Each structure stands twice: as C-alpha cells, then as structure tokens.
Amino acid sequence: MDLLKERILGDGIVKPGNVLKVDSFLNHQMDIDLINKIGQEFKRLFADEPITKILTIEASGIGIACLTAQYFNVPVVFAKKSQSINLEGDVYSTKVESFTHKREYDVILSKKFLTAEDHVLIIDDFLANGCALRGLIDIVNYSGATIAGAGIVIEKGFQCGGKVIRETGIRLESLAIIESMTDDALTFA
Amino acid sequence: MDLLKERILGDGIVKPGNVLKVDSFLNHQMDIDLINKIGQEFKRLFADEPITKILTIEASGIGIACLTAQYFNVPVVFAKKSQSINLEGDVYSTKVESFTHKREYDVILSKKFLTAEDHVLIIDDFLANGCALRGLIDIVNYSGATIAGAGIVIEKGFQCGGKVIRETGIRLESLAIIESMTDDALTFA
Numbered sequence: 436m437d438l439l440k441e442r443i444l445g446d447g448i449v450k451p452g453n454v455l456k457v458d459s460f461l462n463h464q465m466d467i468d469l470i471n472k473i474g475q476e477f478k479r480l481f482a483d484e485p486i487t488k489i490l491t492i493e494a495s496g497i498g499i500a501c502l503t504a505q506y507f508n509v510p511v512v513f514a515k516k517s518q519s520i521n522l523e524g525d526v527y528s529t530k531v532e533s534f535t536h537k538r539e540y541d542v543i544l545s546k547k548f549l550t551a552e553d554h555v556l557i558i559d560d561f562l563a564n565g566c567a568l569r570g571l572i573d574i575v576n577y578s579g580a581t582i583a584g585a586g587i588v589i590e591k592g593f594q595c596g597g598k599v600i601r602e603t604g605i606r607l608e609s610l611a612i613i614e615s616m617t618d619d620a621l622t623f624a
Numbered sequence: 625m626d627l628l629k630e631r632i633l634g635d636g637i638v639k640p641g642n643v644l645k646v647d648s649f650l651n652h653q654m655d656i657d658l659i660n661k662i663g664q665e666f667k668r669l670f671a672d673e674p675i676t677k678i679l680t681i682e683a684s685g686i687g688i689a690c691l692t693a694q695y696f697n698v699p700v701v702f703a704k705k706s707q708s709i710n711l712e713g714d715v716y717s718t719k720v721e722s723f724t725h726k727r728e729y730d731v732i733l734s735k736k737f738l739t740a741e742d743h744v745l746i747i748d749d750f751l752a753n754g755c756a757l758r759g760l761i762d763i764v765n766y767s768g769a770t771i772a773g774a775g776i777v778i779e780k781g782f783q784c785g786g787k788v789i790r791e792t793g794i795r796l797e798s799l800a801i802i803e804s805m806t807d808d809a810l811t812f813a
Binding site: 458459463464465466467468470471493494495497498500501502504505508509510511512513515544545547548 | 647648652653654655656657659660682683684686687689690691693694697698699700701702704733734736737
C-alpha cells in the first residue's frame with residue numbers, strides 16, 4: 436500500500452532497539468483519512484471471505500478495527516489485556532509476551548462474543564515477533580470460530596512473527612512489510 | 625438519543641456496585657452502525673465549534689472517537705494510561721483514579737499532538753465520578769488548547785462527575801443520562 440509506505444518514510448521515526456515510532460498517524464495520534472483507506476484496503480484483500488466479526492486487541496488496534504469494520508458491515512470485538520472487574524468469569528484467556536513493554540500479560544475475551552459460527556478477521560497495527568497475534572489466534576481457536584485471516588498495518592519483516600504465522604497456513608496480509616531499518620534508512624520488502 | 629437509550633434498556637445489564645455492562649455493543653463488542661450514529665449525533669451537537677482534534681483515552685474511548693472523527697474531518701489523539709517505553713519523555717501527564725479498577729494510574733499524552741492552537745472535543749464512553757474526564761481536561765489545559773466541549777455516550781447522572789464538570793463551565797453533552805438503576809429498573813433523566 437503505497438500511501439502507507441510513503442507516510443512511514445515521511446513521518447516514521449526509527450529508535451534504538453528496532454522501535455519504529457508511527458505515533459503521529461497510527462497509534463497515538465490517528466490520521467482518520469489514512470486509516471479509512473487502510474480499512475478499504477483490508478476489505479479489498481479479504482472481499483472473498485464471509486467475515487462475521489473483526490477481532491483486535493486493545494489499545495492501538497481498536498480504532499483501526501472500527502474504521503475497517505465499516506467496510507465489512509460487521510461488529511468489532513476487542514480482547515483486553517488484563518483481568519477487569521467488568522468482565523464476566525466466562526472468558527477465553529491466553530498469555531502473551533509484550534515486545535514493547537518487556538512483560539507478560541493476559542489476553543481475555545468474553546465467550547459471549549465469539550462462537551463456532553463466526554468467521555473472524557483479526558486486525559492489528561503491528562506485527563513483530565507475533566506474540567499478540569498468536570494470542571488472538573489462540574482465542575479464536577478456543578472459540579471454534581474460523582480464522583478468515585489476519586490484516587496487519589505494519590509488519591517488521593526482519594522479525595520472526597510473520598514467518599511463524601504464515602507457516603501455520605493462516606492467511607496474513609500486511610500492508611507494509613519492513614525489510615530492514617537503521618537510524619538513517621528504512622526499506623520495504 | 626433514543627436509539628441509544630433503547631439499546632441500553634434492551635441489552636444493558638445492571639450489576640451490583642452500580643456497574644452497567646454495555647459490553648455487547650459499546651465497550652467490548654462494538655456495534656459499528658450504532659457508534660457511527662453516535663458520532664453523527666456528536667457532530668450535530670458540536671457543529672458550531674471549530675474543532676481541530678478529538679481527544680480520548682484508551683481503551684474503550686478510541687473506537688468511538690475514531691468513528692466520530694470522520695464527521696469532523698479531524699485527527700484523534702488518545703491519552704495512554706501508563707508510561708510506555710515508546711512514548712517520548714516530553715509528555716503531558718496527570719494522575720487519575722479509576723472507578724472500575726479501584727486504583728490510581730497516570731494519564732499521558734505526547735506534547736507533540738496538542739498545542740495552544742487546538743480546539744479540542746473530548747470523547748469518552750462513560751462518565752461516572754468524572755475522574756478520567758477531569759484527567760483529560762487537565763491535559764488540555766496544560767497544552768493551552770481550547771476545550772470545545774466533552775461528548776459522553778453514557779453518563780451516570782446519580783454520580784457526581786457530570787455536575788462537577790458542568791459547574792466548571794465546560795460544555796458537556798451526554799447522549800444518555802441514567803437517573804437511577806437497580807437490578808430490575810433503569811430510568812433516564
């Protein structure tokens with residue numbers, strides 16, 4: 436997706452530790468026009484799938500999932516990152532290690548909102564080592580729902596997440612795959 | 625907003641401790657059509673304000689803010705609830721007490737994304753004791769931006785938050801104000 440790649444080149448900032456900051460348009464401040472175009476692109480890519488629900492994870496996946504869901508006419512469900520007193524006991528739960536925060540957390544989804552009849556499109560902003568995405572895949576598998584695929588805005592192609600998930604046979608579509616990045620250069624796959 | 629009130633009456637669940645669960649359509653599973661209508665209603669209410677940015681707080685405010693922002697043609701900025709290694713040091717920060725989680729947390733926003741030139745519409749899903757909203761107001765005030773107003777989906781009118789904030793002169797528009805709720809009855813103001 437050229438518009439996205441141009442934006443990453445123009446406004447993304449590479450930080451030590453393989454951190455790519457895109458907080459001016461994607462995950463702190465959000466450019467709604469750009470994200471709507473991202474949603475339209477996900478619709479184009481998964482137009483042949485009978486999707487019934489979009490699944491994401493809090494926090495930065497939610498806005499992207501909601502804007503995308505408009506083009507599929509389906510609800511969004513977002514997994515939560517730790518036990519909340521407002522969630523019923525009846526939840527799907529899995530443990531995930533965070534690349535950004537260097538800690539483990541629980542990913543939780545109420546069983547009411549995902550069933551064996553669902554065809555699920557998973558949406559998230561980033562894919563690096565794939566821990567969050569594998570957590571979401573676990574949850575869909577627990578529910579018995581079908582995984583139609585996963586749509587990722589930015590994949591760090593030099594980390595293992597994408598390879599691991601594609602090898603499981605899950606259809607993974609990343610709109611921008613970064614092949615390498617250093618302080619003064621960023622290349623796409 | 626009648627459509628919202630009907631939905632609360634039909635699908636909301638009252639839990640002990642004055643908890644209203646609306647997780648089937650607003651803050652865990654999200655009904656995108658309903659939330660788009662909520663966004664249109666916020667646009668109608670604040671059409672006369674020269675809004676440049678919508679501010680919300682993670683996690684459940686983000687989807688509502690993003691769908692609403694489409695009708696204002698402005699970016700969303702969402703405040704984060706604790707220090708992340710991906711946030712620069714240069715942040716606005718305030719402390720907020722959570723009604724849901726019974727603990728205190730930091731609310732943080734990068735200074736890059738709110739300046740004295742901005743006219744800010746604050747959007748959130750719930751208003752109860754008003755702690756989160758007052759935290760967001762603090763952050764706007766630190767930035768020198770103008771607060772155009774606050775749009776809330778559901779206000780618990782029997783808690784003090786709405787009264788406290790209206791007394792400061794801030795324009796507060798809540799689409800459904802709950803006057804009272806018990807296990808078998810819920811009334812709107």
